[in-house]
Amino acid sequence: MSQNPTLNSFMCGDCVELMNSLPEKCIDLIFADPPYNMQLEGALQRPDSTEVDSVDDHWDQFTSLAEYDEFTKSWLLAARRVLKDSGTLWVIGSYHNIYRVGSILQDIGYWILNDVVWIKNNPMPQMKGVRFCNAQETMLWAKKSQQSSGYTFNYRGAKTGNEDLQMRSDWYFGICQGGERIMVDGKKAHSTQKPEALLHRVISTTSKHGDLILDPFCGSGTTVAVATKLGRNFITIDREERYINIARSRVEQIVPTRIVSEAEWADAPPPRISFASVVESGLLKAGQQLKIKNTNFVATIHEDGSIESQGVRGSIHKVGTILLKQASCNGWTTWHYYDEVNSCDRLINDLRTKSE
Ligand SMILES: C[S@@+](CC[C@H](N)C(=O)[O-])C[C@H]1O[C@@H](n2cnc3c(N)ncnc32)[C@H](O)[C@@H]1O
Structure with a gap:
């Protein structure tokens, strides 16, 4: 087993196996966007009978909730092994899976720091009109255990960038669309491409320049694209080679943002409070x-x-x-x-x- 993971690498294969091939405690931050197990049966249609572009990919199919839970537990355990003691993990999900993910991650020792709600400015309408329009996803942010300390939270940066108001756990962003959406032959390259703005906030508030970020479910490569822009290193994994290729060419086109010295914050005087x-x-x-x-x-x-x-x-x-x-x-x-x-x-x- 290698002791130094290769920085900025794309790995193709099963994420549990590949995470287990990495050295222990080498990762500063994990962002995971796993299959949601949306259990969609048959194509979704609009009232005018046209088909909705929904998530019916084979990688999102599980035969039972028990199978999904087993998969979730195995990747969360593998992620915990590679995470530094001071590292943290983000998992994004919807009502289909996030409660199960949250319960499993608590059962295996993680300690939840926040459940951040991504409220979609432009959610997909509820086509059948049988329930409320689902306008949010949830991101659990967790440290390795209740006792672990020293994790990165750029509290002051987040507050300053938020008009000097404490950053809250309700985040408003639009879904990924327009020029940001990667297309191949006129079709979406990936059905669940996340908006870069969401990842920008995650990475800038909970990691440092030069940190090593792992995304075990790469997809179109949103995490690694933003990590590269923000001067972080990455390792990413996907079972499907076509997604790895899309992510690699996405990263190749990125010009990293000019890095501002971390010392500018460290030098600032502590707040004057009584x-x-x-x-x-x-x-x-x-x-x-x-x-x-x-x-x-x-x-x-x-x-x-x-x-x-x-x-x-x-x-x-x-x-x-x-x-x-x-x-x-x-x-x-x-x-x-x-x-x-x-x-x-x-x-x-x-x-x-x-x-x-
Ligand atoms: C929800 S998508 C991630 C989308 C990504 N965040 C983006 O912005 O494009 C989940 C991805 O995980 C991959 N995947 C599913 N199961 C996997 C496994 N066991 N190991 C590695 N990749 C897997 C799928 O191929 C899919 O691309």
């Missing part, structure tokens, strides 16, 4: 203790955001200054709290972005 707002938002609670590492100094938090230690009460900065007998002290980078989820001490400074 310690009181950390207590108000419940990230730390009155009565909880803070400590200064490598000393015996321990302080108790009050409900107004002041702290108290050895009969001294004041701000995190003032109490730190007095205890350490220094001219000044930055309380944010001095005091630690106990992070129960990850069973470790953390600087209170880490909470500054969380309470924004």
Whole structure:
């Protein structure tokens, strides 16, 4: 088994077998758009009897829900093996499959971070008029386990790009159409080509430049096309050679976006928030203790955001200054709290972005 996966490679074959041939823990981000098992029986027709271009491909056919579940479990396990401990996985699906996928991924240890709803600006109408027009798909974003930490979430970038408002989990994008839709001999090259804008948001918010992204269900190559544009590396897999060929020629035509240094964010000062707002938002609670590492100094938090230690009460900065007998002290980078989820001490400074 090779230890270094080949970057920017297209692999043709079954994704479970091919993921199992990759080294363990080599992938930063997985985006998976698996078969939805849409269970369409017979051609769909419009009221004027013309046929609707629906997803009836053989790769979307399963004989039973049990067979679909078995397939889902096997690819999710293979994906988990290749994912770094700090990596995350996205799976997109519809009501046909996403509940089953979500339940299986929880059963095998993944920890769901979000269920992002892609609301389609231009959904396909409900032809038979027997139920509501289905206007959304769901994307589950998960880390490897409840305990895993250090995953990439470009919180500040997402917020800044969203008019300084926290990015929410309802995303509005149109379905893939017009010039973006790849056609071969006048027909859609792939029945489920996803819009690039959707992948742009996924990749830019949850990966870094130079990361290795895996798409085990390549199709027309939307994930790898956007990954290339955004300066990420990729590995992609599809059972069908014709799709791999379409994706490869799509990527060959891409001019990567100019990469802006990550350091521009790292250098930016942390948000100026008060310690009181950390207590108000419940990230730390009155009565909880803070400590200064490598000393015996321990302080108790009050409900107004002041702290108290050895009969001294004041701000995190003032109490730190007095205890350490220094001219000044930055309380944010001095005091630690106990992070129960990850069973470790953390600087209170880490909470500054969380309470924004
Ligand atoms: C929903 S489509 C992906 C569409 C893609 N996201 C796009 O934007 O074009 C799923 C793809 O998975 C492939 N596929 C299905 N089962 C597979 C398997 N076991 N291993 C590898 N590829 C598979 C199909 O050939 C199909 O192209």
